[in-house]
Amino acid sequence: MEMMKHIRRFIAVCILFSFSTARAADVPLEAKEAFAFTGHDGSGHLRWATRAIVVPGGKQIVSAGLNTIRVWEVGKTDPVKELDTNSEYWAMDISKNGELLVAAGVRVCKVWNLKTGKLVREFESLEMQNWGVAFLPTDDHIITGGNDRMLRVWNYSTGKQVRKIALPEKVRVLALAPNRKRVALGLFSNLQNQFGAVEIIDLATENAMKQYEDFEGQVASAAYSKDGTQLLTGSFDGHARLWSVKTGKLVRAFKTGDWQVESAIFLRDESLVITAAGGKQGIIEIWNTSTGDQKWQSEKLPYGVIDLCAMPDGKSFVATGKDGSVRMWVLSGATAAKVAVKTGKANAAVEKQLKEMVVPSIVFDEVPLPKAVDFLEAQAKSLDKTGKGIAITLDLPKGFKQHPMTLRLKKIPMTEALRYVTELSGTAFRVENGVVVIGPEKKKPAAR
Numbered sequence: 472m473e474m475m476k477h478i479r480r481f482i483a484v485c486i487l488f489s490f491s492t493a494r495a496a497d498v499p500l501e502a503k504e505a506f507a508f509t510g511h512d513g514s515g516h517l518r519w520a521t522r523a524i525v526v527p528g529g530k531q532i533v534s535a536g537l538n539t540i541r542v543w544e545v546g547k548t549d550p551v552k553e554l555d556t557n558s559e560y561w562a563m564d565i566s567k568n569g570e571l572l573v574a575a576g577v578r579v580c581k582v583w584n585l586k587t588g589k590l591v592r593e594f595e596s597l598e599m600q601n602w603g604v605a606f607l608p609t610d611d612h613i614i615t616g617g618n619d620r621m622l623r624v625w626n627y628s629t630g631k632q633v634r635k636i637a638l639p640e641k642v643r644v645l646a647l648a649p650n651r652k653r654v655a656l657g658l659f660s661n662l663q664n665q666f667g668a669v670e671i672i673d674l675a676t677e678n679a680m681k682q683y684e685d686f687e688g689q690v691a692s693a694a695y696s697k698d699g700t701q702l703l704t705g706s707f708d709g710h711a712r713l714w715s716v717k718t719g720k721l722v723r724a725f726k727t728g729d730w731q732v733e734s735a736i737f738l739r740d741e742s743l744v745i746t747a748a749g750g751k752q753g754i755i756e757i758w759n760t761s762t763g764d765q766k767w768q769s770e771k772l773p774y775g776v777i778d779l780c781a782m783p784d785g786k787s788f789v790a791t792g793k794d795g796s797v798r799m800w801v802l803s804g805a806t807a808a809k810v811a812v813k814t815g816k817a818n819a820a821v822e823k824q825l826k827e828m829v830v831p832s833i834v835f836d837e838v839p840l841p842k843a844v845d846f847l848e849a850q851a852k853s854l855d856k857t858g859k860g861i862a863i864t865l866d867l868p869k870g871f872k873q874h875p876m877t878l879r880l881k882k883i884p885m886t887e888a889l890r891y892v893t894e895l896s897g898t899a900f901r902v903e904n905g906v907v908v909i910g911p912e913k914k915k916p917a918a919r
Contacts, residue, residue: 515797603645657690
């Protein structure tokens with residue numbers, strides 16, 4: 472009888488644990504555009520913004536376009552450096568020590584010192600489009616791949632080619648494994664999406680180790696998991712796919728809202744997959760990595776998204792667009808994401824908007840704080856001439872007591888409306904990374 476009691480208790484604990492885990496996984500999730508890197512010319516790039524990469528430390532990002540490469544400080548609208556204005560770039564990588572940036576594109580491959588912004592190396596004899604580039608383990612060699620059906624290895628110090636590996640098809644994607652000893656290649660025969668495959672090559676032996684061929688269109692992106700055991704791909708057949716590197720078998724498929732999946736990345740300790748799809752109009756979607764369930768889908772965006780780049784905090788990402796835009800998105804849900812960035816022109820611009828926006832009327836009768844926030848966010852969107860509005864997110868601890876509020880106001884600036892709402896609810900607001908964040912009110916220390 473005593474044994475049966477222990478068994479029943481164990482089963483009850485397992486059920487409770489499973490229930491709480493399921494509840495945690497079901498937390499509502501969405502992404503909001505928090506900030507745009509606009510630059511002095513009003514756009515991230517004058518033409519397509521093709522790639523983005525995070526500088527180690529997460530305080531800066533680098534974006535590439537069809538006309539330039541720019542370095543941005545997170546939280547500031549203007550670039551801190553402009554590295555090139557003459558070439559078309561489609562791939563980038565940063566050296567392991569974080570000092571060098573390599574970028575490749577149409578008949579070009581160059582290396583810059585990120586600290587000084589100076590060009591330190593240009594590789595010759597690149598005759599065709601290069602879609603992929605990466606530093607090899609010791610940072611003294613660089614690998615490129617493109618339309619010439621070749622993987623080429625270059626000596627960084629001399630700028631000379633030291634090795635080439637013949638391939639069956641053109642390279643559209645190049646992703647190094649975390650140990651940088653193997654490379655995953657997205658291969659294609661032409662740009663009409665009639666063929667797509669992924670091949671993993673051992674760089675020491677030059678042998679193909681695995682090939683994945685369950686694609687009905689070209690593969691546009693590939694990303695390894697941190698431990699190198701899984702590979703995430705996005706392709707022009709409407710799918711992102713998760714593969715086992717060891718077995719070569721498909722683990723999970725994510726059916727997106729558009730056929731043209733330009734990018735797929737991991738986020739939040741790889742518990743989430745973010746996909747970007749679409750031609751002239753883009754769609755961003757969030758997926759549960761373990762179950763394949765869709766957690767959120769954006770509305771149709773007025774621009775096609777080309778690339779996604781995860782920020783180190785695991786709660787935000789950068790998206791580049793066919794309109795030249797470079798935008799930061801923030802995850803929000805039951806607990807809002809905190810993006811640790813420096814305040815700058817982004818915050819100042821939002822603070823100015825809050826003062827200039829005048830809310831026609833507010834009528835709250837016993838309204839809880841989340842609903843009041845939804846109302847103010849909708850007002851901000853309708854009052855913004857661009858239609859973007861201002862993201863307002865809650866950052867409250869578990870169990871925080873929210874008191875319903877009753878409020879009557881007319882023709883009041885948004886900043887004052889926020890002040891009323893937060894004072895009545897026992898909270899306070901701040902502008903952080905271009906987002907209005909509402910959190911607990913900080914208690915003043917008692918006077919001595």
